[in-house]
Structures are given as C-alpha cells and as structure tokens.
Amino acid sequence: MAANTVKKVVLAYSGGLDTSIILKWLQTEYGAEVVTFTADLGQGEEIEPARAKALAAGVKPENIFIEDVREEFVRDFVFPMFRANTVYEGQYLLGTSIARPLIAKRQIEIARMVGADAVSHGATGKGNDQVRFELGYYALEPDIKVIAPWREWDFKSRESLLEFAEQHQIQITKDKRGEAPFSVDANLLHSSSEGKVLEDPAVEAPEFVHMRTIAPEDAPDQPQVFTLDFEKGDPVAIDGERLSPAALLTRLNQLGHDNGVGRLDLVENRFVGMKSRGVYETPGGTILLAAHRGIESITLDRGSMHLKDELMPKYASLIYNGFWFSPEREMLQAAIDHSQAMVSGQVRVKLYKGNVSIIGRTSPYSLYDQELVTFEEGAVAYDHRDAAGFIKLNALRLRVAANRDKRMKG
Numbered sequence: 001m002a003a004n005t006v007k008k009v010v011l012a013y014s015g016g017l018d019t020s021i022i023l024k025w026l027q028t029e030y031g032a033e034v035v036t037f038t039a040d041l042g043q044g045e046e047i048e049p050a051r052a053k054a055l056a057a058g059v060k061p062e063n064i065f066i067e068d069v070r071e072e073f074v075r076d077f078v079f080p081m082f083r084a085n086t087v088y089e090g091q092y093l094l095g096t097s098i099a100r101p102l103i104a105k106r107q108i109e110i111a112r113m114v115g116a117d118a119v120s121h122g123a124t125g126k127g128n129d130q131v132r133f134e135l136g137y138y139a140l141e142p143d144i145k146v147i148a149p150w151r152e153w154d155f156k157s158r159e160s161l162l163e164f165a166e167q168h169q170i171q172i173t174k175d176k177r178g179e180a181p182f183s184v185d186a187n188l189l190h191s192s193s194e195g196k197v198l199e200d201p202a203v204e205a206p207e208f209v210h211m212r213t214i215a216p217e218d219a220p221d222q223p224q225v226f227t228l229d230f231e232k233g234d235p236v237a238i239d240g241e242r243l244s245p246a247a248l249l250t251r252l253n254q255l256g257h258d259n260g261v262g263r264l265d266l267v268e269n270r271f272v273g274m275k276s277r278g279v280y281e282t283p284g285g286t287i288l289l290a291a292h293r294g295i296e297s298i299t300l301d302r303g304s305m306h307l308k309d310e311l312m313p314k315y316a317s318l319i320y321n322g323f324w325f326s327p328e329r330e331m332l333q334a335a336i337d338h339s340q341a342m343v344s345g346q347v348r349v350k351l352y353k354g355n356v357s358i359i360g361r362t363s364p365y366s367l368y369d370q371e372l373v374t375f376e377e378g379a380v381a382y383d384h385r386d387a388a389g390f391i392k393l394n395a396l397r398l399r400v401a402a403n404r405d406k407r408m409k410g
Contacts, residue, residue, distance in 0.1 A: 006145055008033045009118040010111045012103055012133070015050030017170070019122045021161055022149045023057050024168045026120060030147070035063040035114050037107055041099055042070045042188025042246065053171070065110055070188055073102055074245035078189055081319060082288055083233040083343075084308065084336045085296075088316045091266055093282045093289065095190025100129060101324035104136025111144065118145035125151045128271050132322035139325035182209060188249055190262075190282040201267050201277045212253065212281035216260030216354030223352035224259055225359070228252075228291045230347070233340030235288060249284045256283020259351035271321045287349060287356050294347040294358035298366045304339050311335065 009026055013019045013036035026034050036059055038050040047066060054064045077098050088094055107119045119137055123129035125148070134146050155161050164170075182196045193209050207215060229237035236242055238251050256262045262283035270276055296305060311332055318329045345363025349356065372382055 006030045006032045006118045006147070008035060008114065008116040009120050009145075009147060010035045010037055010107045010114070010116045011120045012107055012122065013038050013050060013054065014122070015047065015053045017165065018161075020053060020057065020170050021165055022120065022122055023054070023059070024170060025149055025153060025164070026147065027058065028168075029153070032118070033063070034059055035110060035116055036065065037103075037110055038064075038066045039103055039106065040066070040068040040070060041073050041102070042250070043186040045186075057170070063114065065106075067106065069102060069106065070246040071244060073099065074188060074249050077102055077324075078249065078285075079234045079245060080333060080337070082285070082292055083340050084312050084315050084332075085289060085293055086312060086316045086319065087289070088320045089266075089268055091264055092268055092280065092320075093190065093264075093285045094316065094319050095187065095280060095282055095285065096129070096185050096192050097132060097320045097322075098189065098324075099187045100132035100322065101136045104133050105140060108137060108140040108144065111141070118147055120147040120149065123148070123150065126272065126274070128320070128322070131271055132324075135322040136325055184211070186211075188246060188253070189285050190280055192281075193279045194276060198277055198279055205265055205279045209279050210263065210281060213257050213262055213283050214260050216263075219258070219260040219353045223350050224255065225348060225350045226255065227346050227348050228287075229345070230292070230295045231344045233292070233337075233343040235291070249288075252284030252287050254283075255351060256287055260354040261351055261356055262286040263354070287351070290356040290358055291347045291349055292343075294349075294361050295345050295363060296343055298361050298368045299343045299345065299363050300339065301367060308336065308339060 009030065009032045011019065011023055011026065011034055013023060015038060023034055023036065026032050034057075036050070036054045038047050040047050051064050051066055055061065081094065081098055086094060088097075104119075110116070111119055121130070121133040123133055130148055130151070134148070137144050137146055155164065182193045182198050185192045191212050193205075193211075197203075198205055198209065226239050227237075228235055229240070234245075235248055235252075238248060243251060262281050262285065264280040264282070265277075266280060267275055267277045300308070315329065315332045315336070318324070318326060318332070323329055342363075342365040344365060345361065347358055348360030350359050351357075369381070
C-alpha cells in the first residue's frame with residue numbers, strides 16, 4: 001500500500017459506525033488528513049450529529065462539509081431520469097443508483113476546493129455502489145486516487161470491526177452490537193432494504209421492513225384523487241399549488257405513504273454478477289411514473305413514444321451500472337429531453353389501496369383528436385375507405401410468404 005502518497009482524502013461520511021471506522025482507519029493506515037462530506041438527500045435522518053462525530057475523530061472544523069442537496073438531487077438527477085420513464089429490469093425505479101453520482105460529484109468538487117489528492121467511500125466489495133461511486137470519480141477527475149477500505153483492510157468479521165471501534169473509542173450504539181435484521185439505504189426518492197431477514201427470496205418480507213408506506217390493506221377505504229401539473233416533462237404543481245422539486249416529491253411521498261403505494265419485492269441482477277433480493281419503497285416515484293406516462297400519452301406521437309420505450313432499458317442500465325457521467329448517457333438524455341418539449345398539461349390521479357390510476361389528462365399540446373376517434377360519421381381528416389389500401393400494403397409481405405408456404409406444401 002502506497003499510503004504515503006495520500007496526504008488528504010475526502011470521505012463520503014454518514015456518521016454511522018462503518019464510515020466512522022473508515023474515517024479512523026484512513027487516519028491510522030494512511031496517515032492522511034480526512035475531509036468529511038455528509039449529504040442530506042432526504043434520507044429522513046438527522047445528519048447534523050455527523051459534525052460532532054467527525055470533530056470527535058479529530059477532523060478539523062473547516063474540513064467538515066454537511067450539505068442539504070435535496071433540491072439538486074430531485075431537479076438534476078431524479079426528474080431527468082423520470083423524463084425517460086426509467087425502470088431497471090421492468091420494475092426497479094433506481095432510487096439508490098441515481099443518488100450515487102451526486103455524492104461522487106460533490107466529493108470531487110470538495111477535493112478540488114481543499115486540495116485533496118484522494119476520495120473514499122464506504123461501499124463493500126460485493127455491491128453495485130463501489131462501481132457507481134468510482135466510475136463517477138474517474139469520469140470527473142481521471143487521475144484521482146480512490147480508496148475503497150472494504151477492498152483493502154484486513155477486517156474479517158463484524159466483531160473485528162467492533163474491536164477496532166472500541167480500541168479507538170468510536171461510539172457504538174447498542175443496536176449495532178447485535179446482528180442487524182437488514183441493511184437500509186434511503187433518500188428522498190426511496191428506501192431499500194437488503195440482507196439478513198430478506199436473504200431468502202422464498203420468504204415474504206416481514207411488515208416491519210417497510211418504512212415509507214403503510215400496508216395497502218390498511219389504507220383508507222375511500223380513494224384519494226388529486227391533480228399533477230407538468231411542464232416540459234417535469235412535475236411542477238399538485239392540486240394547482242406550485243412546489244419546488246424536492247417539496248413536490250415530498251408531497252407525493254406522503255400521498256403514496258397514506259395509500260400504500262410504491263412497494264416492491266425484487267430479485268435483481270447486480271452489475272458485479274450476482275443476484276440480490278431487496279425490498280424497495282418508492283411511493284412518490286411510483287405515482288410520478290404513472291402520471292408522466294399519462295401526460296405523454298396525449299402529447300407525444302407514436303414514433304416518439306415507441307422510440308423512447310426502446311431506448312429506456314439501455315438508459316436504465318447505464319444509471320444502474322454507474323455510467324451517469326458517460327457520453328452515451330448524455331447523448332440519450334439529450335434525445336429524451338428534446339422529446340419533452342410539448343409534454344405539458346395536467347393529469348388526474350386516483351390512489352386506492354396500493355394502486356395508482358390515471359383518470360384524466362388535459363394539455364394545450366394534446367394530439368388527441370376526438371373527431372378523429374369518434375365512431376360517428378363526419379370526420380373530415382379520415383376516410384374509412386382509405387383503410388383498405390393501408391391494410392393491403394401492410395399485408396403484402398404476409399401474403400407473399402403465405403403463398404410461398406402453400407407452394408412448398410403442394
């Protein structure tokens with residue numbers, strides 16, 4: 001280990017036990033000055049205590065960065081992703097994946113600001129997050145030194161980590177001394193739970209795992225209806241009240257929570273090659289996806305919609321695998337954003353016991369022509385007789401193939 005080459009390192013620091021151990025390990029093993037970055041992504045936990053913990057570990061006050069990045073997170077990462085109706089493997093709304101590039105971006109910006117020559121994270125060597133963090137680092141600062149403690153240190157068990165913590169007087173909360181029932185990652189878009197009680201995919205997740213939604217069967221017996229306004233593909237108002245991106249997603253989360261919307265039990269394919277089972281809750285995102293598709297249904301033409309649907313799986317994989325800052329993701333984003341120029345208007349949403357229904361759509365840019373689709377006669381833009389030639393032209397290749405098959409059988 002070329003520890004003496006690292007003088008100052010920016011650590012993605014939550015203030016929890018693992019990153020507190022990493023902080024001390026960087027100081028002792030690398031002899032490096034540590035700068036901590038703690039991001040408020042809307043995880044629902046108080047993050048200010050991280051300052052006191054960092055100070056107690058010997059971090060200089062000027063080297064402690066605690067920032068509320070919720071608005072940037074939703075405006076510049078979540079909303080652009082939802083313009084593409086992005087889901088990974090048909091179900092996952094990428095709540096963890098989309099948060100990592102923002103953290104990586106701020107770490108690199110802080111490293112430049114303080115003159116650090118390295119960055120570090122707390123992701124393990126088995127998961128996707130190590131890839132997401134590090135691809136982000138290298139895309140933004142190609143020569144940065146990256147320290148991934150879980151791939152370097154000699155700790156072989158949870159007990160050895162706790163021993164290190166006690167040796168260096170790192171505070172250990174009582175619940176950390178037992179076997180945690182599962183691990184949790186959360187931000188304003190979602191919460192994800194993995195491990196321990198969730199490792200057997202044949203066993204239903206216990207109800208206590210869920211933290212962002214009530215059980216659908218416990219939701220109100222009356223549906224809840226509201227309107228969601230869009231401008232150029234992004235939501236801007238609920239029931240006519242304009243809200244900032246983070247405030248709007250927070251409101252949607254509450255609506256989803258109250259109606260049991262947004263639960264997902266998923267076995268997914270990790271980028272590193274293994275399958276993992278997770279329980280995800282994305283109440284606001286689930287509503288937003290349905291509503292966005294609803295407004296697109298009357299404002300995008302068929303070719304644009306279908307092309308977007310073809311591009312989306314590739315776009316989703318790029319985000320899941322950590323390529324947010326790649327040129328191909330930016331190329332796709334440009335096409336997606338171009339498609340949203342007329343995606344403005346209002347949808348009416350109904351929530352009921354875990355379900356999201358779109359029950360109305362209006363837009364000044366609507367392509368829906370009631371005169372064209374009516375069964376009544378009189379539409380000037382459409383002549384029913386034109387359909388005969390249209391059908392024959394489209395049937396030509398089928399008829400040619402069918403005649404060939406008849407000849408072969410004869």
